[in-house]
Amino acid sequence: MTAPRFEVDPWSLSTGAFDAQSLAHEESVFGLSNGHIGWRGNLDEGDPRGVAGSYLNGVFEEHPMPYAEDGYGYPDSGQSVINVPNGQIIRLLVNDEAFDVRHGTVDDHVRRLDFRHGTLNRSLTWTTPTGSAVEIRSTRLVSFAHRSIAAVRYSVRALDEPAEITVLSEVLANEPLPTEHADPRVRETLAQPLVGLASEVSGTAATMVHRTRESGLTVATGMDHVICDDGSPDGPSASIQTHAEGDVARSTIRASLRAGETLEFVKFVGHEWSARASDTTLQEQVAHAVADAVQEGWEAILDSQRRRLSDFWSSADVLIDGEPRLQQAVRFALFQVFQASVRLEMRSVPGKALTGSGYEGHTFWDFEAFVLPVLNSAMPHAAEQALRWRHSTLAHARDRAKLLRLDGASFAWRTIDGRESSGYWPASTAAFHINADIAAAIVQYVRTTGDTAFERECGVEMLMETARFWLSLGRRDAQGVFHIDGVTGPDEYSAIMNDNVYTNLMAQMNLRAAVAAARTHPDVARTLGIASEELADWEAAAAAVHVPYDAEREVHPQAAGYTDLERWDFAATHPEQYSLHSHFPYFDLYRKQVVKQADLVLALFFAHEAFTPEAKDRAFAYYEALTVRDSSLSAAAQAVIAAEVGHLELAYDYLAEVATLDLDDLHGNTHEGVHLAALAGVWTALVCGFGGLRDSASGPILRPRLPARLSRVRFGVRLHGSVIDLDIAPTEATYRVRSGPPLRIRHFDESVLLESGREIRLAIPAAPEPAAPPEQPRGRAPIPASRAFGEH
C-alpha cells in the first residue's frame, strides 16, 4: 500500500505540507460546488496554482470543430467550458511582502474538506523572509442555500510582533484554461472568451458583467467584503477600498495589527449567468444576491450549509464497519455527488462535475447511466432537474435525428447546451445507446419517486421520441427479427458492429417503456399524436429484438460475431502500453476482442432480467479476461456483477478501485476534475453489489452479501416511493421502512412485505462455494483491496 495522500478520517479529507506536485490533484478533490457554481480548490492567494478553475454550470464558449476530412453530419461547432471571473483570489501582503507558500517559512499547513460543514478550511503560520510571523486561516464555501453565492472567511493574526497587513481581494476575468488546443481557432476562441460589458463599484461592493464572444452568454459577478469585529474595544481598525475596471475588480483592505491582533473578514462572491437576461438585469441580480448574503451573514450561511448536509447524510449515508478508508472514500464520493447536484436547475452535471475542465466540461451518457441512480435515491429533486434539462434539449435531439435521416430524437453524445459536440463519429454518433440510457433513467426516476407530473410533462414525450428513433434505426429481417446494425456500445475499443447486446436490450426496454407510459397516460399520448398502431409497432419491435448468443462458446457475444474476433494479444502488451488507445491504432483495437469498459457486463446489470444466472456466470468470466478498464466507467459495473456471481473478494477489489480512483489519482488525470460517474459507482458497488439490489417494474430484489473485510454495511435506499433501510451483516440482513408506504421486496428467493416501523431480520443464505475467480488480462487485475485500503 502506498501511503494515503489524505489523513484517514470518516468526515473529512485533509492534507498537510504543501506539495507542488499534487497541487492540481488537490484542487480537484478540494473543489467546492453547489451544482451551479464550481470553485476548484485553488489556494486563496492564487499562486502557485495547478489549474485555476471557476465554473458556472452551463457557461461555455463555442468554437469551430476542425476536421482533416469533413463528412456529412459532422458538427460544425463545439463547446468548451470556460473560466468565469475568478472570485477566489485573496492576496495577502505582510509588511509589503506577498504571501506565497514558496517564500518565507510555512508551518502547520493544513487544508481540510469537511463533509459535514461543506467547507474547505485552511490554516497555517507564515514567517515572512524578514521574520514576521502571522497565522492565516480561511474557510471557503459555495453555498447550498444561496445558489449564486460563494464566500470565504479569511483571517490573519500577527503572532510575535506588529504587522502591516494589506489584502488585495479580487475578481479576475479571462484567466486562461490549462489545456492548449492544437487548433488555433479553438485556442483563440478560448483564450479571452469574455468581453467586459460593465463594471460598477458601490461602496465596498463591486459588480462586473461580461459576455462570451461566440456563445453570447452573459455572466455577472459581484463581490463584497465585511470586516469582522473582534469585539474588543480597541481592536484593529481596517479600511476597505474597492475598484473595478476591465477584467479586474479589487478590494484593498488595510490594517495595522499589534502582536496577537487579528484581521478577519468575509468575502462574499456572487455568480449569475443567463442566455437571455439583459446585462443590467443580471448585474442587479448579482448585486442583490451579494447584498442578501451580506445581510444574512457568514454564520447563518454556514449554518444552512451544515443543515443541508445533515439532511443529506441522514438520508444518503452509507455506513461501513471494518474499513476506515472505505468509509472516508464513500463519504467523499457521496459528498461529490451531493455538491455537484444540490442546486441543479434545468441542467445536467458534466463528467467532471464542476471540479475541472476535463472533457471540455461536457456531459455524457454516464450521468444518466451511473450518477442518476444515486440521485434518484438520495436527491430526487436533482434527478428531476437533470432529466428536465434533457427534455429541454429535445428540439436539438430532433434536429440531430433528422440530420441523420432518422425519426424521433437522438440526444447529443457530448454537449453542454444539448447540441452535439462530438468530433469522432464511430465513438459518438454511432453510440446511439445514450438514447436508451436516458429512457432508462426516466423509467427509474418515475418508478423510484412516483413523480407523475414529470412523467406527463416530459417522460412520455421523451420515451415516444426515443422509441420512434429506435424503430427507424433498427430493421426487421426476412424472419421478422429486429436488428440494430452498425452501432457502438459502451465499450469504446469496439465500434460500428451489429446487434450490440447492450444496445439492443436497452432499446427493447426503451420501446416497452414508451408503450407503458403512453398507456398509463392516454391523454398525454393523444396530445402528442401517438396512434395506437404506433404503440403496437413499438411493442412488436421490442418483442422481436435480437439478442445474439454464441451457442458454441455458450456465451453472449458483445455484438453479433464478437466472440469470433481475434483476441487481443495481452501477453505481448507491455504495462506501459495502457491505455491501449494511446498506443495502438483504432483499426487494430476494433477488430479484436479487447474491452475498454464493461459493455456486455453492463447489460448483465442494467438488463438483469434478460439473463439466466448461468449466463451471467459465464459471461462475467468471459469478459473479465478481455476487459482492461482503460475507462473509469468499468470497475463499478464489474464489482456489481462480480458480487452477483459470487466473486465477493474480486468485487471488493473493484469497489476499492473506484473508491480510491480520485483520492489516489489512479488514472493520473484527476487534476482535470473528479470522475463523477466513478464516484457514483462507489454507491452502486455497495448498494447494488454488496446490497445486491436490482429493481424492476415488478419490485426490487435484494441479495445482500458482504466480502470478508466488511463486518457491516448500512444504508437507506429509495424504492417505489418508499425509503428502505438495510443493515447488512455477514449472516443476516435487517430491513426497515424508514418512510413511505409498505413495500414488497424479494430477499433472495423470499418475498417479504416491509412495513413502516417494523424491522425484519432475514438470514443471508450461505454463499455457494466460490469458483476460482476469473482472470483479467495480464497486469490488469485490480489492486487488491488490502493494498488499496491498507492491511489492518
Place this chain on the structure above:
Amino acid sequence: MTAPRFEVDPWSLSTGAFDAQSLAHEESVFGLSNGHIGWRGNLDEGDPRGVAGSYLNGVFEEHPMPYAEDGYGYPDSGQSVINVPNGQIIRLLVNDEAFDVRHGTVDDHVRRLDFRHGTLNRSLTWTTPTGSAVEIRSTRLVSFAHRSIAAVRYSVRALDEPAEITVLSEVLANEPLPTEHADPRVRETLAQPLVGLASEVSGTAATMVHRTRESGLTVATGMDHVICDDGSPDGPSASIQTHAEGDVARSTIRASLRAGETLEFVKFVGHEWSARASDTTLQEQVAHAVADAVQEGWEAILDSQRRRLSDFWSSADVLIDGEPRLQQAVRFALFQVFQASVRLEMRSVPGKALTGSGYEGHTFWDFEAFVLPVLNSAMPHAAEQALRWRHSTLAHARDRAKLLRLDGASFAWRTIDGRESSGYWPASTAAFHINADIAAAIVQYVRTTGDTAFERECGVEMLMETARFWLSLGRRDAQGVFHIDGVTGPDEYSAIMNDNVYTNLMAQMNLRAAVAAARTHPDVARTLGIASEELADWEAAAAAVHVPYDAEREVHPQAAGYTDLERWDFAATHPEQYSLHSHFPYFDLYRKQVVKQADLVLALFFAHEAFTPEAKDRAFAYYEALTVRDSSLSAAAQAVIAAEVGHLELAYDYLAEVATLDLDDLHGNTHEGVHLAALAGVWTALVCGFGGLRDSASGPILRPRLPARLSRVRFGVRLHGSVIDLDIAPTEATYRVRSGPPLRIRHFDESVLLESGREIRLAIPAAPEPAAPPEQPRGRAPIPASRAFGEH
C-alpha cells in the same frame, strides 16, 4: 443528347465563344503538362480565370492536420500542392486598353488542344471599346523534350488601323489556391507559401528563386522572350525591358504597329525545383534551361513536340470505327495519360495529374491500379519511374507500418512525398489494399516489360516488405485459415469489415509474388535477409487465404457477412441525394449494402482467375443492383466485367461514361482537375473490356467482342515483352506481333502462337444469347451511349 461542349474532331478538342461558366472546366481539359510541369489552360492574359494553376510534380506545402478528436497514429501534418510561380501571364494593352474578353468585342474566339502537336492554340479578334481591332493568336506548349520548359508563341496584328501595343509578360509567385480550407492554420500556410530568395535580370531574361515555408522546397523560375522578325525590311520594331522584384518578374514589350502589321514573340519559361540543391545552383539551372530553349528556338521545340507525340500515337493509339465522339474521347484520354507521365522522373502522378489542385495534389492507389496498366503498355519508362518513386518511399512506409504495430511496410494512402497525409482512418489507414495494388503493379510491370533490373533493385524488396506486412496484418484461425480483419476495400461506402474479398485475393497475389520474386532472384533475397522459412510462411498463408462465399445466395460477399446486411433503400433515395456521402452519414452507409465503386467487381477483374464464369455472372448482376458510382473509379471496371459476362451494350454505356466524364463534366468537378484514373479507364474498357484482355503468369487471354455501335477497334498492346496488334471486327479478330519475340496467347479457348510478320485472323465465337441486363439502383443506370455520343 446534350450538345457536346467541344467540336467533334479525331485529333483535337476545341471550343468557340468564351463562356465564363465553363472557364474553370476548360482550364482543366486544356491543361498542358509533361509530368514535371503542369499549366492549367488559363487564358494568357490571366483574367478572367476559373482557377489559376501552375504546378510542379512534387512541389507541395506542409500544413498541420486538424482533428476534433485526436487518435493514435493520426498524421500530424498534411501536404497540399501549391501554385509555383505562374509563367503563363501575357497581358496585352492596345492603345493603353487592357485586353480582356469581357470588354470590347471578341470575335471568332477559338481555343484548340491539339493531340498531335501537343499545343494549346488560341485565336480571336478583339475590338477595343474605342474601336481598334487586333487579331490575337497564341500557341502554348509544355515541352516533352525539354523537361523544365514551357513556351508560348504570341502574336498580335493590327487590323484596320495602327495600334500602340504594350505587352506585360510575367512570372507571378504566390497566387492563391482556389479552395479555402476551413482550418486557418492550413489556410495561412497555403496562402503565401513561397518565400522569395532571389530575383535576377540578365538582359531580357529573368530568374526568381523561392522556397516553401514549411516543406523547405526550393523552386526556381526563369523566363526570356524572343521577338519574331517578320522578315520585312521595314517591319515593326519592338523593345523589351525586363524587371524582377519580390514575387513578380515582368518583361515589357512595346511596338507601334501599322495597319496589317504583326508583333510576334515567343515566351520561354523554365521551372525547376529541388529539395536539396542550393538556390544558386537551381537558379543557374533554370537560367541555362531557358537559354538552351531560346537557342534551340520555337520551331525546333515544336517539332520535337510533334515527334514525341507521333511516336506515342504510333504505339498507343486506339482506332475506333463507327463512333467519332468516342474516337476523340479516346485520344483525349490517351493524350492526358501521355502528358501526365512522359517526363516522370522518380515521381508518381496525382489523381488529377497536374491539371488542378483537387485532392490536394495527392497520389492514391488508383495510379497503380488504373493508370499504370496503360503506361506498362504504352510508356513503360514512365511506369518504371513511378514504381521507382514508390520504392523511394519505402522508409516512410516502414515507419508507418511500425507506428501501426505491423511488420514490413505500409504505403501511404494519400501523399505527395510518400508520407501518410490522410485524415480519416476508416477510409485510408484501413484501406490496406493499396499495398497489394502496388505489388500487383510491380508484377504487371515486370511481366510486361521484362525489366529485371527494376525487379532486382526495387521489386523484390517491395514485394518482401508488403508480404511481411500482410502476414502481420492477417491472422490464422483455429482451423489454420488466413483472415484479414477490420479493413476497408475499394468501396468507400463500406468500411472496417473482415475478409474483404478484393483485399484478401490481392494480398494472396502479393504473398505469392513475393515468393516468386525471391525464388527468381535468390541472391537479392539473400542480401535482403529473406529466410527460406519466411518464404514458406508466405506461401502457406497465401494458400490459406479465406475467400468468403455466400452459399445461400450463391454469390461472393464483398466482405464476410456483407450480403446479410440490409440493402440501401434506393427507392426512397432521391436523385439529388447523390453523391450519397454528401447526404447521408457514414454510419448508415457503412451498415448497409450500397456500393460507391466497384469492389467485388474489381476483384472479378484483377483476380480473374479466382472466379468461375458462373460466379462472375452472378456477382456482376448482384453488385450492379447495389452500385451507385459516386466515384469515377467505378465505371471502367464495370465496363470490363459487363463485357466479359455478355452485357456488351451495358459495357458500352459504361465506356461512354468514362469517355465523357471529363469532357462533359459528368461529376461537376472537372474544374478541380481531370480524373486521370477514369481517363485511363477508357483504354481499359476498350482493351480489357471489348478486347477481353486478361493477363497472367501463364500468358494472356483475349476474348474480343464489339458492341453493336462499333464496327472496328484496333490497338497495340505490350504483353510479355512483345507488342501485339489487335484488329477487332464484329465477327473476327486479327492478331499480329508488331515487335518482340513470338508470344503464345489464348483467343477464347484456342491457344495460338503469334509470330512476327504473320497476321492471324480468328473467328469470334457467336456471343451467347444475352441475358436481360442487370438493373442498377433507381436513377443510377449509366447514360446510354446513344445519348452520350449522339445518335448517328
